[in-house]
Amino acid sequence: MCGIVGYVGHRDCTDVLINGLSKLEYRGYDSAGIAVFNHNQKIHVAKSKGRLQNLIDRMNQDGKPTGCAGIGHTRWATHGEPSDINSHPHSGGRVTIVHNGIIENYKEIKDYLADKGVTFSSDTDTEVAAKLLDYNYNGSPIETITETIRDLEGSYALGIIFADHPNVVYAVRKESPLIVGVGENESFIASDVPAVLDYTKDYYLLEHEEIAVLTESGVQIYDSFGRKIQKELKTADWDVEAIGKGGYEHFMLKEIHEQPTAIRNTIMPRIKDGLPNLEECGITLDTLRNFRQIFIVACGTAMHAGMVGKYVIEKIARVPVIVDIASEFRYRNPIVGEGDLVIIISQSGETADSKAAMHLAKKMGAKTLAIVNAMGSSIAREADMLIYTHAGPEIAVASTKAYMVQIAVMYLFAFEMALAVGKIDEDECRRLVAMLEETPEMIERLLEKKEMTQYIASSLITADSLLYIGRGLDYALSMEGSLKLKEISYIHSESYAAGELKHGTISLIHDGMPVIAVATQKELFDKTVSNIQEVKSRGAKVILICRDSYEPETNTADLKFGLPEFDDLLMPMIAVVPLQLIAYYTSVHKGNDVDKPRNLAKSVTVE
Ligand code: G6P
16 A cells, blocks of 8 residues: 655655665555655656656656655555556645545545635545645644644545755654654654665654654654654664565565564464463453453454464354454444454554454454554554564565464464363463474475475466365465465455355366365365365366375375374464465466565555
8 A cells, every 4th residue: 555755864865765665665556756855945756657667767767856855655546547647746836745545535625625726637635635735834834734634534644845845844644654764864754664774773653643844953743733742762673684585586485484483483472381371462361251252353364364263262262253354344333342352463553444443343342452463553552452473574465474473373362262261271272382383393394395386386377267165274274375366366266165165156167177175174174075076076176285194086186285294273374385385386477576466555554
């Protein structure tokens, strides 16, 4: 989703903005632009549809702005198609802005301004905000910003420059994230920390409606009434290497390989004396005893992690769990309230629907627990209880290591819950925890046998459509396998509960159609094999993900990826790895942009 960078300092501003925007490319975008105060103190705007390289090429052709202050943006289209005109920055006369988020009342404001004779050249809500700022401008940027944000509904992070205040960058946010980086004689604004890590690790987290002013002499922060405030300076614990590719061809492959470390970093600090210990996250056995039901609310991959969580929690703790897509939960008037626990899972901690679902749950009296990767993000800050996953920065749009640590946390949580409600004793809990601790090593061994997944992927590239099937935990896993594949290979794919196939979907099976069958659950194995035979006998090409020890007969599978022996319950932790690799290599074989798939955004901060 849109990325913002702003800079004031001694370096070449254009270079800093382009470098910062390149670090935000992972968020997903379809156009880019910058506005820089040139050395003659005039604002120079350059923008272009498409990748950042298009903008660079355009600047090489038309002239590159040179100066020491400016703002930059990568746009993920919401209002108006991706085009040069709709790209940010947008100018409203004396005011030029970049924007992340959605101004929900932009139509009303547009009509109001149009009545006053203001004209518009783009389809964007952002231009409306720029024109409103210009309309309200009284010579004092702070006063103008505080007045204008009172009229703006929706979500926004804005980087703003005023033509008559050269070399000063202003920023304000509501809902959409924004940080203010502080270096030696230079300062930055950015949608996310990676954009500034080449220059500084110190930053302020801008809160709702706070205004930052970046000048050559440093950063000042004001509240929504224009009063100066002091804020705590934070230090990022990520380093520059963590956001580089480290020799891998793609971030996604690097992140798949980082999974064992991510699991260790996430679970080890939460295990004491062989038992889960989530006290530092505000969770005790007593807290857990009191919940009558659990909701898990999330979007995309995080929701799929919730599906695994549901099966595991219900299986061993026998507490009912409802998994909800956040955008559905918030509008379906859910029966949730006191005595319920609502778990929000989110890598970014900024997903608009997940955040809104959390607000609703709180309003209705439920307790909220956030499982979040991005430190200091909105969801992390606002939930009643918080478990950070320690995946480190995830750059590839298709999530892998974040999913892995989300499910690792789901396991720890389920074990603790089962212990709390007396469904397992300490010995059993220790046995389960010990198995979870084994998973990083097992994944390391699996990652050594990637060839089979490459081979499977090469057999998928000509497919138009395929199915993933499984039962129970394998079904939960199939959902993630299918999403991963479609996100980055652009091949249509659906996941289906294997037993449900014959009630309609089996009519889609035709000669040679690939079906990826996940069959890791001993209990359900024979049942799944019967479903596999049903599709096989109708011409499907079956790719089976199952235990290595199973030797499929010819009427069962065409290709097999073998997994090591492991407990059924924990199988998803390792079985997801071949699914991720199959998606990855299919995308590579098709020559797609693996890390930045079309139309997708990493952090979806709008509805
Ligand atoms: C986007 C991303 C997905 C992600 C989902 C939820 O759609 O492309 O990879 O799973 O948002 O994001 P979150 O940050 O809340 O986990």
